[in-house]
Amino acid sequence: MYQSFSMELAGRTLTVDVNRVGKQANGCAFMHYGDTTVLCTATASEKPREGIDFFPLSVEYEEKLYAVGKIPGGFNKREGKASENAILTSRVIDRPMRPLFPKDYRNDVTLNNMVMSVDPACRPELVAMLGSAIATSISDIPFCGPCATTQVGMVDGELIINPSQEQWKNGDLNLTVASTSEKVIMIEAGANEIPEAQMIEAIYKAHEINQTIIAFINKMVAEVGKEKHSYTSCAIPDEMFEAMKEIVTPAEMEVAVFTDEKQVREENIRVIREKLEEAFADKEEWLPILGEALYQYQKKTVRKMILKDQKRPDGRAITQIRPLAAEVDLIPRVHGSAMFTRGQTQICTVTTLAPLSEVQKIDGLDANETSKRYMHHYNFPSYSVGETKPSRGPGRREIGHGALAEKALVPVIPSEEEFPYAIRTVSETFESNGSTSQASICASTMSLMAAGVPIKKQVAGISCGLVTGETDDDYIVLTDIQGLEDFFGDMDFKVAGTHDGITAIQMDIKIHGLTRPIVEEAIKRTKEAREYILNEIMTPCIAAPRAEVGEYAPKIISIQIDPEKIGDVVGQRGKTINEIIARTGVKIDITDDGKVSVCGTDAAMMDSAVEMIKIITTEFEEGQIFKGKVVSIKEFGAFIEFAPGKEGMVHISKISKDRIKCVEDVLTLGDKVTVVCLGKDKMGRTSFSMKDVAQA
16 A cells, blocks of 8 residues: 655645555655656665766656647657756756765665656646655665755745746746755755845745755655665775875875866876875775775865865965956957956857847747747866867756856846847856856856847856865855865855846755855855956956947847738748848748848848838838839730739839830830839729839
């Protein structure tokens, strides 16, 4: 018999079925929130994976299109690779849960979340986050949980707990907060310039809700939870550490890592490793784990330097930012480019503009989101960290960093009405030593401005780190962490925003949560650093968006036509619009409400296309002057084409002031002529004249 557990959560019922399905998984939670249904499972291998020095956790979020009554597009008609939303959801599930598994655990663990039904009022992403935590907590997999997740939106200044899909998309805040019973362990946010104090209020409102969910999970664990299984510890033996300290003293290790040059530090560590390998040549059981042991030795050394001596590896003060530089227009012929450098982190962002027909189409579970006009992509090649490996396309990290930068910049992107372009920014990592995602936000802001995109405000990003001691009060927050401080520290707290508020947050930690004073100090530090970057670096480089798009960027003219005339512009089977495009070389987009965008690089051709569209959609009135081409000659007159699919007739008596016997005496096919509209004739047809143009 299966058991069901229910609780009221944000005005809706959350129900968890245990032992109803998925009984062979280590843990399974069949989740129901409103009509949203997600199957969440946790499985672990029986033995640790050999030859690795990390915890092999895999998180999957599977979007089944039958959940929203869709058949997948394309020829295959089945779900393919994970969507960007699925990848980002998997990352948000992974980040709070990974630190809660034992640090010496090396068994493979997979958390799988399959979305089977979607209620627009209950976001499936949230249900999967809760389900992963529940499935793991009730399983026999070692886990220092439970943890819980709450999402917070904001509509008209009011905080909304676990908002619907529509409220999430159209509100001013998208905040996801995960907590244990004591501390916040993960923050992910996109915001429309939310002030710091209001953001902290929202974070701890979510933290309060999480406590009620944790009490619910604890009740489930008490009734149906399995006993945690034993495992083979992969911890480094204490005697190995002691032997290493005799060969390489803590003072020698401190000298090796105390440098602001990444390459120098890596060379120092290489020499130390060779020395240890030589000393441990007869210790065959130690050699396979020497890399992990050396990592742990460096970590303890760096943490001691920072926490006890308040010394950073590169000699900076605790609140000091690395040397900064910014420039624009370094790449010729692209629509916009900028480079931002912070220490040994360097990002170049290139902006590309295109007509709205090139927006990204989205085929997902959210019916409200079918396209994306602003796209930010981030690339992290191996040469940026001095390594060599083949490029296999963007991984989850690259997709996550690109999405974070996109989230930070969306609030300042102009509307379609203000700027009728599809916009793509691509951040190329030239060099990396910490917080490239935040550098990409700075570079992208300047690149957009250089491209002539009228963004509302500048956005900058910075990251803070953390080193903690034995108690909650023993900690140091570090402004602008470099790679070493990220690897060996406890936190990577990224915050982006304008002068007026926060636009994005992403917090990763390696410990079991942060106290409120740490969260508040990190947000305060990032605010101070952000102001400095905006005022002292970015504004002097480029203070405002350029008045016009660049020479090589497409230009767009927008006009409004009567929606009833759209068919006239398009023509039968697209004949008319294709003829306009063929003659002028422009791109034309028409929306259902009659908004027409003409895109091109030749101003004269764009004007010509616009004129054709106006002629096609305008009723001829007496006195109007038109230019056209003779396309047909009859005994009684000539037919003049003013635009593709739009013709009028000039009677033979209206061709010349002199009497003519034959139309061909004056006109030949292809002649360019100017005519004036005379109004309707007796048969209701529009009549034109060549001879009366001067009088008009």
